[in-house]
Amino acid sequence: MAEALLMGAVAYDPKVVTIWNGFRVWFRAHGVPFDYVLYSNYEQQVEDLVAGHIQLAWNSPLAWLRAQRLAAASGRTVRPLAMRDTDRDLTSVVVVRREAGIGTPADLAGRTVACGAVDSPQATLLPLAHLAQLGVTVTVRRFDVGVGLHGDHVGGERDAARALIAGEVDAAAMLDATHLMLGKESTLPPGATEVVAQTAPYDHCMMTAGETAPADLVDRFAELLFGMSYSDPEVRPLLDLEGLTAWEDGRTEGYRALDAAVDRFGFYGPGGEVTMAGYQP
Amino acid sequence: MTAGQVDLGAVGLDGGAHLLLRRALAPLRPGDRLAVLGTHPALRVHLPAWCRAEGHRVEWPDSRGAVIIRGAGRDGRWLGATRAGAGTQGAVVDRPPARWGLAPRGALVEEGGPEPHFDLDDRRLVWSEVAPRLYAHAAARQWDPATAVPWDEPFSLPDDVEAAVVQVMTYLVENEQAALIVPARFLGRIHPHFREVVQLLAVQVADEARHMEIFNRRALLRGGPLGTSSAGGRASLFTLVEESDFALASFLLSVLGEGSFVDLLEFLHHYAPDPVTRRVAWLAGQDERRHVLFGVAHLSEQAAVDPGLRARLRAAVERRHDALRDTAGLNDDVFDALVVMAAGSWTPEAIEAGYRAVQELERAMDDGRRRRLERLGFPADEAAELSALHTRNFM
Secondary structure (H helix, E strand, O other): OOOOEEEEEEOOOOHHHHHHHHHHHHHHHOOOOEEEEEEOOHHHHHHHHHHOOOOEEEEOHHHHHHHHHHHHHOOOOOEEEEEEHHHOOEOEEEEEEHHHOOOOHHHHOOOEEEEOOOOOHHHHHHHHHHHHHOOOOOEEEEOOOOOOOOOOOOHHHHHHHHHHHOOOOOEEEEEHHHHHHHHHOOOOOOOOEEEEEEOOOEOOOEEEEOOOOOHHHHHHHHHHHHHOOOOOOOOHHHHHHHOOOOEEEOOOHHHHHHHHHHHHHOOEOOOOOEOOOOOOO | OOOEEEEOOOOOOOOOHHHHHHHHHOOOOOOOEEEEEOOOOOHHHHHHHHHHHHOOEEEEEEOOEEEEEOOOOOHHHHOOOEEOOEOOOOEOOOOOOHHHOOOOOOOEEOOOOOOOOOOEOOHHHHOOOOHHHHHHHHHHOOOOHHHHOOOOOOOOOOHHHHHHHHHHHHHHHHHHHHHHHHHHHHHOOEOOOOHHHHHHHHHHHHHHHHHHHHHHHHHOOOOOOOOOOOHHHHHHHHHHHHOOOHHHHHHHHHHHHHHHHHHHHHHHHHHOOOHHHHHHHHHHHHHHHHHHHHHHHHHHHHHHHOOOHHHHHHHHHHHHHHHOOOOOOOOHHHHHHHHHHHHOOOOHHHHHHHHHHHHHHHHHHHHHHHHHHHHOOOOHHHHHHHHHHOOOOOO
């Protein structure tokens, strides 16, 4: 076990077991002694990564930022390894009912905006920071589903959308892809909503290496990750479940907006301490 | 430089526009550019989200529309795909692999996925060239028990003749129950590649379900309780249900058992004392002939390529005979009921004639079994010997 490369992942859905069991078999067949542990929330995972209890963490964007802050505060480093092709250039939108007469972000001033869980980058932190940056002050109605999962659970966005359609709120914030999905599943009836604000593109999850990870093993792990091919019938079902067609380099410039939002709302302190009031993963 | 252009009109990606995009992207190569026009208000939000999930990139060079830079995306899914079957039409192969699983024969099968274990996966053991034709015939001859039998046609029988009919019907329901279970147990073991065999057996199961219904309904038509079920009869039938080898079960059930039943149902059709009994015997007889045909056909094809088959068939008959040596065989009540039906009345002359008719039936059954055994390649003397070892319970 001493040589095992241990990765943390958050159990936001039962499929996580299928995914990482499958990857575990695949990595081991390719000579990397990979194993994983599951966490109920990202905060514990990040703390364990920085403390060296695990060598890798499949991090949400928020978890990546906290890992960086925690590591820096204790004189350590974390390394960005890889992200999914689908983690790049996401946007969040604020949508309103079409007949509501809200045509610009400024029209939202003083109105109620529904958002996802307190710790959701895409459904809370980024869209609310975007509105704040535009100088629009709104009343926030949060739908705290799956707190601690950093928005991996779509339930909060769906509840916010339902509240919008029911007329309980004036607007709802969500990921662009969630807006499309909720339209397809008719939670948002076709033509019933329109987008009134959209953030700039940002990036999502990051495979993160901790300082205690043996460099050669991590390099081999990353090499295998980038070598996973969608045409390989063994990994294709796992890639489908994890929602990607290819792994790409882990780039960090796509986290700037979220980093600023974390500071704006005081979500984490400079040293990575959890400072958000009422946030209990 | 764009390689193509697609106009989505006012259709959104939450309303089917992805079909137009996929169709336009299909002939392009990774790296090719596709210009996208469209007026749906959420296009600017949904198109990048859709492209991200599909493995493409999107740019907005000007206000008129977007350009998709085609990625390899999910093309890899079909790289290693092969047809489930031989040639482009997917003809029947000798040994379909487990990985084809439930894929229809002839379909293009994505690699990966479950590999269900269908142990009957050898063409020689399962397939018959006549199966597709027999299935088509079987499907065309399905009848509705509610309307195919003249249930309301008036008739009246003496009580003891009615009781004889009820006894025979009771026996038939019991036997058809076994005839239903036997193919049903093999259905889930046959590789789906041999589709027509599965279909044929499925119809056979449905046939037996209807037979059980019409025999049971005739038994209860005059309100009487059902007749008797003997331990010996049930023991005989249970040896059929227990047989786990497809060829042997098919041999014992279809070639010998249902073969004998065809004669029995002809007998009942001939001597039926009422129109309902006559009709139910005739309907079931038509189906049973088809079951026998398939059994004989696939076993004779198998015997032609497997010289050891006949020895195994012989051993199966002997084993079953030994297992039933100490049982009574045919329920006495059934034998007597057949005599009464054929006699039609209780005069000594009529009973004697009825008895002769049942003896004649047993001879006809024996003749039929020997004929079918010879079709499977058994020499006449061996066929006679094996036919004599067949259960006294007929089925």
